Amino acid sequence: MEKSFIDRFAFWQQKMFPINIGVYVCTDKLWVYAPAQDTKIEQWQSFELKSENWSAGFSAVAKSFPNAQLQLILASGLYQLLLTDKPNVDVAELPQALLWSVKDMVTLPVPQIHLDYFEPPLASNKINVVVVDKAKLISMVQAIHEQNLQLIGISIEELATTNLFDDNQARLVVSHNPGQELLLTVVKQGQLYMQRRVRGFTHLDKALAEELAYGMADNLSLEIQRSMDYFESQLRQDPVSSIELLTDGAVDVLATLISENFNQSVNVIDKSCVGARMAQLAFAECSRGAE
Structure with missing residues (x-):
């Protein structure tokens, strides 16, 4: 039944604001950390992930945390981290140059490679390249959006430890x-x-x-x-x-x-288990990204 006219203007009803949560994405499980909010205490939950069925996994997350904003940390089985020589090209051309630098280091065909990179804090001619399966990444992101969840960002285990x-x-x-x-x-x-x-x-x-x-x-x-x-x-x-x-x-x-x-x-390091602590480190990335 449609809401009555007056119900549509029920300004006294409490608004639901989205919360930021950290998600540690493993091959068989999604670990979630949510901070304390209003009357709710901080939470750690895990959700089963079968055969990388992202839709089912993030559907379960959405039921517990509707409209949440997610910061992901990928477990090592979902990416490769490579150290390679930094190409001598302009920044705009760096992603394409890195693609051809690492193509022989990974098993993925070039069209399936999605990559990002970060540089060491010390001056060097080396650069760190993160490689993921493009189709798998797209499927994951689509599943998140289908559940009316928002994606803040994606990081990896190595970078997560910098939040400790x-x-x-x-x-x-x-x-x-x-x-x-x-x-x-x-x-x-x-x-x-x-x-x-x-x-x-x-x-x-x-x-x-x-x-x-x-x-x-x-x-x-x-x-x-x-x-x-x-x-x-x-x-x-x-x-x-x-x-x-x-x-x-x-x-x-x-x-x-x-x-x-x-x-x-x-x-x-204080924790209930590694998965839960990594999800908390994912959440910590939200604050750092806002700085």
Whole structure:
């Protein structure tokens, strides 16, 4: 039934304003963080994602957060991050030049490549290039818009870690999304100074304390040391002030074991789980984008 004439002018009714939420997009799940608002406390929710059915996934998000504005962080399985020489061309020509620079580094045919890039904070002839499947990205964005959700922006795991701290200290962050390769980053002053993926730790979150003590923690310490050596010798930076662990599982045991190998403090980043924390870091990108 149509609303009555007077109902259309019910100015006393509360208006619903869209909220910003952070979404961590994994291959099998959407993790969502929503800040506290009015009478609602901050929320972390996860939504199942089957066979990258974006319509069903974001439909579930829209039911809990109607008309929301989304900032996405893509999990590593949804993109490739490449370091390549920076072409000597004008800024306007850079995307096309980078396309031909990276085409042989990826398995996607050129017409299926969508790319973006960001430069290291230190002067260099290198540039970081993010490559995604264009068709997959379009399908995701269309699914968001079909649910009357708004897309603020899309970022990646490596850049998400720069939202963990807001001081001038250089910190080495060890982050691990269950089932994925380990990610080591060094962040300082909200910028990404270095990043590398390390194989062999796919199931770090499932490792028992005994497994960590008998080799795994020492192997991880070796990879941490390699990253620290690169940061100091190749990038000519002072040593990192701390090592920060963002991983699920027996992380407190892992921190204790790793701390035996370094002078720096080894800290466990506060979280309920990695997926939820990454969604919160996605939300933090909203504020930074508005600066």
